[in-house]
Amino acid sequence: MSTSETRRDLLETVSNVEADEQRLLSVAVPPELSLEAARERIEEAHTDAEQLERDETTEGTRAALETVRRVLNDYDETPANGLAVYAGVVGGDEVVYTFDDLAEPVPEFAFERDSEFDTDPLAVSPDTGRYGLLVVEHGKAALGTTAGEGAETVATLQSDTAADTPTSGELGDREQGQREFFEDVARRAGVAFLDEDPDDDAREDATPGEPDIDPVEGLFVGGSSVTATEFLEQGYLDHRLQQRVLGDAVSVGEASADGLEQLAAKVQDRLEAAERAAIEEHLGDLFAELDAGEAAVVGREDTEEALEYEAVETVLATESVPAERLRPLEQRAVEQGGDLVVVPADADGYDRLEDEGGVGAILRYPIE
Structure with a gap:
């Protein structure tokens, strides 16, 4: 449930991003397209951008292209259902969102430059569990x-x-x-x-x-x-x-x-209530273990240390944590058989986790 919850929440975040100029790039790579071919298409677009007259908008586009290229270079092969990268400059800050563990395959290659991100290629990807x-x-x-x-x-x-x-x-x-x-x-x-x-x-x-x-x-x-x-x-x-x-x-x-x-x-209302209850149950478990001095940690440093020990069962992060920080947390948790839960702002316990740095983890066993 929780990784699906993460994808859905991140996709909603991406769909709400807006820029005052066309400096946001949306790239979707289908599973049948090799990363080499995808990189070639990115390079072509990068070359075209370099030839544009330099101004504030095109500088943002170049920065986004560099980010997309860097993200693709992190992969040895295209993920099973493809991947999507959203990058750009918003309010003077660079943002990047990556989806590489999709429930459904990306239908086709897409490369869009606009003032909003194009999330249509992932419209069928988010799910709420089975x-x-x-x-x-x-x-x-x-x-x-x-x-x-x-x-x-x-x-x-x-x-x-x-x-x-x-x-x-x-x-x-x-x-x-x-x-x-x-x-x-x-x-x-x-x-x-x-x-x-x-x-x-x-x-x-x-x-x-x-x-x-x-x-x-x-x-x-x-x-x-x-x-x-x-x-x-x-x-x-x-x-x-x-x-x-x-x-x-x-x-x-x-x-x-x-x-x-x-x-x-x-039953849509019941399903949403069940998901919210599950999130709040995770939060309750986290704080119960933490208060007892048992198998739980909070704060970015302690959570990353627990991931180093491969002791993590579930990572919890508030929705305020940037997506670029969530992605490596989720990846490391999943690699050791755990998962990641994104906590919405109106969930009971959100404020306490936010005060602790927005990140915590339920552990399989205590670590010294």
Whole structure:
């Protein structure tokens, strides 16, 4: 979650940057383009800029080009999904933002010079983590996932017995049929969202072509209000998945791909609240460990020392920390199996972290 949170927050920052002249450069490199070819295109643009009449605007462009060239030289090869570099001069200060761990591939090479950064090549890159979606009604269910916008269908289920319809058959048979169907839905949810069902046939049915599914960070359940609530309250889900359910059941029209889309749209507020809660939980853990004199540090110097010891589990940084400082922190944390969380200004605990230099880290073990 947290690295995705970082990308989304940084991209929002980039999209809000403005200059009074066309001195901001946006460069996007797709994964299939070699860095050598990308550098050649940058060099061509640099040569063209050198031939321009020197004034305040073109001097800013030259400085941005030098920065982009320097960033590209830091890489031995193009990252798996490409990269994007945003550089320029704002208010007399040079700024640079780099995205090299993207959720989706950069679609094509782009080189733009303007008074605003062009973030369109990364429009699909930011994500909010992967959440499960489950819509259940009498005799029908749909399972899917969402990463913040829209829904991807994982499986649809339908009972093959007439007893699962709400009006046919004897009452006892209908209730038994519904219980059996709920059990099947819960089992399929375990396949899709926990990846712990040894039944290969069931796995193939639930997730065609995808034998390995990463666990979801949370689960949203919807459907007809009575049926979905009954499914949740009677404890059909694996307890580990039940603990990931975010809120009460949501009223959704039908158990289908359209129903999953409706559910994804309706739970946006809950998803944002869940992400905020996760950030504040990280902050709480940081300060609890710090106050106990245990596995936590604050301040840039101590955080970098902890990274040197490869003791970092999670780096936390306030949104005021410049992107050029966030990038190396995130890279070093990820290299040692950790992550980075960017803390928004309205999160509980933000001011304390800001007072400590804006940076801290939760550690795997205390360091002397």
